[in-house]
Amino acid sequence: MHDKNISQVVISRLPRYFRYLGDLKDEGKERISSGELSKRMNVTASQIRQDFNHFGGFGQQGYGYNVNYLYDEIGKILGLDKRHNLIIIGAGNLGQALANYMNFERRGFYVRGIFDNKESLIGTKVRDMTVMPVEDLKDFIKENSIDIAVLTLPKQGATGLIDTLVECKISGIWNFAHCDLDVPDSILVENVHLTDSLMKLSFKIHDHNE
């Protein structure tokens, strides 16, 4: 249960909290104060308390937060207590890299299939999966309860598949294509625009040296 009007900024900080709490768990730490967490994360203790208050505060006592409890609760808010079935559309280098990244499975994200529209890639093996043609997308999504599509095709190929994904009522798209997607509100999109990110770094470097 949480405040429905949480800002995107607060939400975007949750995975980082989750990451640090995972580290604390790995270190065997059982409790942590907002002051200690603030030092580690390089944010103010008051920001941490404000962020957590959106979710009921996670029951901080005078002696701090219970690390395991906080980790589990933030995990639940992020939907990590549920299983997600993913497909990757685009079996090029990036698609292959994501298919092979085992860390996602630890978080409940399972890659169930990989697709491409290139003859040369269809039928090849990625991890333990055979690359399928995009024509098979619809049936596969329905039969395998796929909720997330990872788009690693170039722009033209990606935009051409949007109608199919909408029709299949996919829940979310993790978009690596170098464009913004025009989808109905019922489909949630998270973009990873790599070139944009590299340009931001370039800006910072030049701004710093000016």
Place this chain on the structure above:
Amino acid sequence: MHDKNISQVVISRLPRYFRYLGDLKDEGKERISSGELSKRMNVTASQIRQDFNHFGGFGQQGYGYNVNYLYDEIGKILGLDKRHNLIIIGAGNLGQALANYMNFERRGFYVRGIFDNKESLIGTKVRDMTVMPVEDLKDFIKENSIDIAVLTLPKQGATGLIDTLVECKISGIWNFAHCDLDVPDSILVENVHLTDSLMKLSFKIHDHNE
């Protein structure tokens, strides 16, 4: 020349403007009004004008912005008129994917070398480059005027190399490792935390369905 106190939010929008202006250029469009651009980008025209005012406004006339001029100017602000020499540290799937991504070169980012600390990868070929051992990092950075290091090693390997990169006075780190880096202010860092991004998508999906 620009206002030195521009917020990170405005800066983070610049690559997106650049991307849309590139599309307009490709379509052969010569002028565009803030109203038209606003419709395409799904942001308000007043936000566009406010953002551009941080950089002197880019000389909008009654009949709109000159697309080529605006594209070039934003490119310059992003430092894309200069050449950047990159190395990739981590020759696994993700490092290989980034090494093979030609789009970066179009923007002036040249991958000059690729490194790893794994015996099994050192000496293998990625694109036209032979994977080098991390021991060779220092000399290579100096001899090849490398300004950006792309970190695609797992967490432990990545944090262990920070001292070396600091010593080599690298300008920027594009960090894909699943951790935050502790570096002096002289080194600019841009993080791509893929797992964090996937968690954000998961949050959106669950928040939407609640």
